[in-house]
Amino acid sequence: MTHIQEMEMVLMISLFLTTILTLVLLRKFLKRNTTKVNRPPSPWRLPLIGNLHQLSLHPHRALKSLSLRFGPLMLLHFGRVPILVVSSGEAAQEVLKTHDLKFANRPRSKAVHGLFNGGRDVVFGPYGEYWRQMKSVCILNLLTNKMVASFEKIREEEVNTMIEKLEKASSSSSSENLSELFITITSDVTSRVALGRKHSEDETARDLKKRVRQIMELLGEFPIGDYIPVLAWIDNINGFNKRIKEVSQGFSDLMDKVIQEHVEAGNHKEDFVDILLSIESEKSIGLQAQRDDIKFMILDMFIGGTSTSSTLLEWIMTELIRNPKCMKKLQDEIRSTMVPNTSFVKEKEVANMKYLKAVVKEVLRVHPSLPLILPRLLSEDVKVKGYDIAAGTEVIINAWAIQRDKAVWGPDAEEFKPERHLETALDYHGKDLNYIPFGSGRRICPGIGLALGLVEVTVANLVGRFDWRVEAGPNGDDSDLAESVGLDICRKFPLIAFPSSVM
Template identity: 45%
Template sequence: MSFHHLLVSHLDALPLSLVALVALSSIFLLFRARPKKPSHVPSPWRLPLIGNLHQLGSLPHRSLRSLSQKHGPVMLLWFGRVPTVVVSSAAAAQEVMKTHDLAFASRPDSSLSDRLFYGSQDVGFCKYGELWRQVRRVCVLHLLSLRRVHSFRPIREEEVALLVGRIRAASSRVNISEMIVSLTSDIISRVAFGRKHVEEEGGGSGVRALFSELTTVLGSFPLRDFVPLLGWIDRLNGLDARVRKTAIKFDAFIETILEEHERKTHTNHARDDSSTMDFSDILLASEAVDGIALSRDCIKAIILDMITGGIDTTYTTIEWAMAELVKHPRKMERAQEEIRKIVGSGGELREEMVEGMEYLRAAIKETLRLHPALPLLVPRESMEDARLQGYLIPKCTRVVINAWAIGRDPVSWEKPEEFWPERFVGNSIDFKGQDFQLIPFGAGRRGCPGVAFAMATTELALANLLYHFDWQLPDGMAGEEMDMSEASGIAVHKKSSLILVAKPPNL
């Protein structure tokens, strides 16, 4: 018997007055719970119940740009019952993240982040308030400060040297995507936990698979957050079980790490805030360091933040940069000439040398413009009524900034669809939150605090790959033939692995 026939048969068995009462109550509750609509914001037509969800597609950043080209850089969509303002221009993004930064500084409710990040007690998904201020203070001052990032330089250099060695030992054909994932996960493991934990979770590959599962689950779309009546679908399609399993596995993994650190600290007595401390050491000592007593769950949530922010986004940027440079061999040659001139023949590429590599840094900026790791920045939520480009945005409205569309906006960029690093040579445009046409890490209060950490790894890894090897596509493939399609997820990487041929350079 179909669901429709089953429902009808049950209704037939009820008194007509009771059916009417249930129907009227449902309608009343539906309208009573309906959020206040932003005033006169352009909006496409929507379907009942699901709103504009059917228009998102498998790559929402592309679908939203297409809609914004019809309805404007500030448009209103309904994701189920949730009003969502989508921003697709630098000017509107500046209003959200600078002019009215405080008004838009909170985060919307998320069942995913609540279940994975211990009630959203991390810096990324935590709602604006005292807890978020304390967590961000610990992250900015003690985990991701420039001094702390510099202290992890030996780890980055050692792991990048191991990467170069693995490529030399491999056959000429290299799965560079797989090797970059290994590099970034090994670095974050050592920085967060003090070692790679190769003996746990099935070895190093098991730990990397666990990290990958976390970012994959974070890219899921729980219907219950937008259409509560359809929340049962999350159970039916296995999402609830998958989230629960991931949360349990990570909790057990991180708890084991923290207990290990506590035993080590107890044995060695109290450790000071020295350069030898990893993230777990610092968080466990946070009360002594900064007078802030973080709960056990809050510490675990922050560590998960460091994993998601430190692995997937960094790996994605390096992968896209290599893909674009191989696709444009003359630009790759220019970057290699610059790097090899600075380092010299047979020299050692040290991290401080990257500061003088203007074209390499321009190529990375261009990669971030075309391929921001998070094309849709983590959503914000208005804490009060505010004006955006003249439109009234009520309190509790969700705001999504399409960094991918802004990076390709012809209003801001010449040749917006072309990989052209030269646009960044000789100018001061940067990605640190002051130039709103380039915001891969966000800006304002909710900007990513880990920019320096991510870029230190990205620059060093890319410089070494280009210095130590000449790269080309296998089987004589031309750059135009390369598959540059995107995979869906919270961080958008290449859909197909980047397979390249590595050859020793003629230095």
């Protein structure tokens, strides 16, 4: 063997040993790094679908049951997508406060893509400059305390219209569908505030209310295609994709009529639509809002102003009727506060009704309109409660479970008990993460004042003006609390009640 051959042999052996040593070290390095990653506890999952099979028609209940076994911070997998489920106020504190910016984004679901063009709105839009500008437009022109107060006359007129209808039902000893009545009053107020007039008498309003309900149901679903792309064809088979297209087109057509009506009337900045149209035409503030974006912003207003508000009213009256002592206590407060020789409870009187506000707070606790706070998307790796959470993880915060946590609210956490709020400074604005009916942090609902302003004055007049009774159903009280499906959880069955005027 020549010297050159010997050198080549030594080189080959050295290269071989170096490769083996590199592989051994790499394996140890990867193994060491893998063992360092501390993921939250996870339930066992099936191949391909992950934990999707563990969701029921009511995901907030199914996820709470899982959290009781696996803890308040658990990692699920919906197909290929990791899902962090938060079920305690302590864990929510880190997500919504400590690391709020990292969790400020929204996942781009199939429903959001089809209904909102990927999120060209405030509710579902991705976090960024466009979102901040649009949120600012909404708050300044519709949701400030001054603007909310300026709509008092509209609220009073629509509540009086509702009262007149109930007086007729009372005089004829007939029942009234309160669920439908609540959808009508919230829709009419929202129409007048955002669109300049109400559309109760025409087909537009009926279609709009129907479309909003359909949208809430679609947004509350977990379509297979979002989580398992190879099974996306199932969303065609079960009609999900078709419903998205039909509802999106139907809503778009309705908004075209509304916007055209405003264009033909001239731009006088009289209502929210006029303001959005002026922004579109001026382009003076650097906000690139297109005509379709205006439709999505209007839809946001109707989702917040109609669907969730009517759901809240529905559960308030449900719980008061189911709890006669609470109803009586609230009636005493309202009737003792009412100005003599007047039949309408005004908002300045409502402002001093402590028990009314306690009732509203308690209903928001046990029946939050959105039991699962709208999902968030983690933008970068982070540690939460000592666990490693990877970027790209979707986050579901179970407000329904958090607000029924017996460790926080006591052994009677499942019970409706307004008195628990009388001696506390707890409010709706997400400061205490054990009570987050409207969310918290950057993505908290900006329309709290607009929604509660109508809800409180409506309840004050319903309860102050009438006594109420319902006919017992075949299943006793079970049907009273049966829940619908969708993003917001209203009653499964309409609330039918008999009003009896006390005036």
